[in-house]
Amino acid sequence: MVELNGRCLCGAVTWHYNGPRGRNLVCHCESCQRATSAPFAAFVGLDPNNLTWSGKINHYESSPKTWRGFCPACGSRLYFKSAKWPGEIHLHSSTLDDRAAYQPDQEVVCEERIGWLDHLPDIPKHNSFGASPEPKD
Ligand SMILES: [Zn+2]
Numbered sequence: 001m002v003e004l005n006g007r008c009l010c011g012a013v014t015w016h017y018n019g020p021r022g023r024n025l026v027c028h029c030e031s032c033q034r035a036t037s038a039p040f041a042a043f044v045g046l047d048p049n050n051l052t053w054s055g056k057i058n059h060y061e062s063s064p065k066t067w068r069g070f071c072p073a074c075g076s077r078l079y080f081k082s083a084k085w086p087g088e089i090h091l092h093s094s095t096l097d098d099r100a101a102y103q104p105d106q107e108v109v110c111e112e113r114i115g116w117l118d119h120l121p122d123i124p125k126h127n128s129f130g131a132s133p134e135p136k137d
């Protein structure tokens with residue numbers, strides 16, 4: 001059992017969970033990439049019967065009987081759920097209040113994984129946005 005809380009960027013939507021731990025997937029499918037405008041999506045898999053929401057949520061049906069929820073005020077992505085897996089809802093891990101508590105269990109749809117992710121360990125790291133850009137040419 002696990003107790004978790006989360007919110008969108010603006011705070012208009014919050015969620016609370018107290019229930020069994022589910023699958024924590026990092027998904028590399030192109031649909032997740034386009035839906036989130038990010039190179040992959042990291043999900044906390046939860047039992048929808050133990051999850052409560054507050055605030056208004058809109059959703060988009062990204063494929064038949066598959067819905068992606070988001071905050072209509074700030075646009076934060078909140079969840080993925082599909083009729084294929086009725087016992088699970090997948091919340092975006094970055095909505096967690098304690099984002100550092102997230103531990104992915106597996107990566108999925110790796111055939112659609114963005115190749116440059118492999119190069120991240122090899123490029124410079126900064127704690128801020130880094131140095132001002134140097135003019136090129
Ligand atoms: Zn919001």
Ligand SMILES: [Zn+2]
Pocket residue numbers: 027028029030031032033041109
């Ligand atoms: Zn996906």
